Amino acid sequence: MINTIYRGRRRVCAPVAALLTSLPAAAAAAPLIDALTESRVALAWPLALLAALLVAVTTAILLQSQARRQQLELASASERLGNENRKLHQQLQSHRTQLGKFEQQLSESRDSVELLRQQRNDLQAVIVHRLQRPLEAVQGTLNLLLRGGDPETAGLAEMAQRQLEGARQALKQVNPGASANGAGEQPGRGDARHVSSLSVLLVENEEQDSLQPALEQRGHRVVRTTSGTDGADAALREKFDLVLLDCDLRPLDCVTVTRKIRAEHGRGLPIFVIVTALLGGEKERYQAEGLTGVLSRPVMDAQLQQLLNWTARRGRRQPQSTGTPAQTRLLNTAVLNRQRDTLGTAVFSELLRGRIASLPKRVTSLTSALTGRHWLDAEQRARAAAASSEEIGLEAIAVRLRSLAESLAVDSEREYCRQQRTEILNLMRSSIQHLKAWRDQNVHASWALK
Structure with a gap:
């Protein structure tokens, strides 16, 4: 086995x-x-491809996760924007409702303004019909009295004419369209047709824009020169209503030309210098050298027209004052006596009491308007105070206030007028003191004798 x-x-x-x-x-x-x-060696290529494949897969996974995260963020932002959009839509609806209410209120306000405009037009029509035409009729009557009456009547008519002129200027301010020259005229500046005959000497450089066309378009006669020497000679040969000098003149400067003209014509001739740029303190320096005032380039049409109106008004008063070169009085007793005899002692005493109480307040209001640079208001107050002062014989303060009102009509003179506040107040106080002394001697004494 x-x-x-x-x-x-x-x-x-x-x-x-x-x-x-x-x-x-x-x-x-x-x-x-x-x-x-x-x-x-050939086995390295598959390994490299495998590594690249791993990197690509990893990158794709990272990109996918990043895209998913961004998608979530975008969804959140979209939801947030949607909520904000709904809120904005609700606010827009609320604003539309408020806007509709505002439009309704605006429509009602427009209707109210239109109604007020119609009422104003109706009032202006009534003023023109009820006041302006009667004032023009009174003006014509006063002109007849000035031409054909005796000296005392002429004096009263002249005083009434000044008061009437103040009323007409106030009427123009209420109804600017009532003036004969239509729109475009400022209240209290006068009519252009009254300054159609001035003779002006114009001395300026050739390279500057000339004022000659503007002056000639207004109907004035202009004599123009381009050098200080020719300007001084022209002023000595002819008579002019107004002289305009350029600040840069050759061979004589504007100050030298002014001195030559003043030596011949005195300080009655208005001489203005035209500067390119007005620096601080320059106006006071020119006025200290004898010039009337200063204009700055470019000279506006309104400013030029104001200067021409002022010159024309000043020229119309020259014949009245040159006939009798009497010095201006602080108190004109002739006017006071005439008023006392006309009104009676009781009424005249009441008039003096009211004016003594009101005139200092008016001048204080005038200086306040000058301080605030309310030029039109100051001009109106100066004219009204001048008329009230003249009625009771305060001649010096009346002349000073009237001159102040006319200077306020010129833009370049307004700051200089503003510097005269203290002087005007002191002059009014002194005038009132003299008036009180005269009243004690002539009114109270007559009552005591009675």
Whole structure:
């Protein structure tokens, strides 16, 4: 049995041994093994591709997660914007409702303004019909009295004419369209037709824009020179109503030309200097040298017209004052005596009492308007105070206030007028003191005698 097992075992092991014996020879004869052993370097490419694939997969995963995160953020932002949009829509609806209410209020306000405009036009028509035409008739009557009456009547008519002029100016301010020259004229500035005969000496450089066309278009006679010497000679040869000098003249400057003209004509001739840029203190320096005022280039049409109106009004008063060169009195007793005889002692005393109480307050209001640079208001107050002062014989303050009102009509003179506040107040106080002294001697004394 043992032999049998041994023989069977031998039969099984013999093929296995033969197979094992033949493997080395087969391995040596097979070319695949040689190829694998000889291509070790070529195996790096699959590894590189595998690594690249891993990197690509990792990058794709990261990008996908980032895109998902951004998508979530965008969804959140979109929801937030949607909520804000709904809130804005609600606010817009609320604003539309308020806007509708405002439009309704605006429509009602427009209707109210239109109604007020119609009422104003009706009032202006009534003023023109009821006041302006009677005032014009009174003006014509006063002109007849001035031409044909005795000196005392002429004086009263002249005083009434000044008061009437103040009333007409106030009427123009209430109804600006009532003036004969239509729109475009400022209240209290006068009529352009009254300044059609002025003679103007214009001395300016050739390189500057000339004012000659603007002056000639307004109907004035203009004599133009381009040097200071020729300008001074022209002023000495002819008589002019107004002299305009450029600040840069050769060979004589504007100050020297002014001195030559003043030496011949005195301070009665208005002389204005035209400067390119007005510096601080320059106006006072020119006025100290004898010039009347200063204009700044470019000279506006309204400013030029104001200057011409002022010159014309000043020229119309010249013949009245040159006939009798009497000095202006602080108190005109002739006017006071005439008023007392006309009104009676009781009425005249009441008039004096009211004016003594009201005139200082009026001048104080005038200085307040000058302080606040309310030029039109100051001009009106000055004219009204001048008329009230003249009625009771306060001649000096009346002349000063009237001159102040006319200077306020010129833009370049307004700051200079503002500097005269203290002087005007002192002059009014002195005038009131003299008036009180005269009243004590002539009114109260007559009552005591009675």
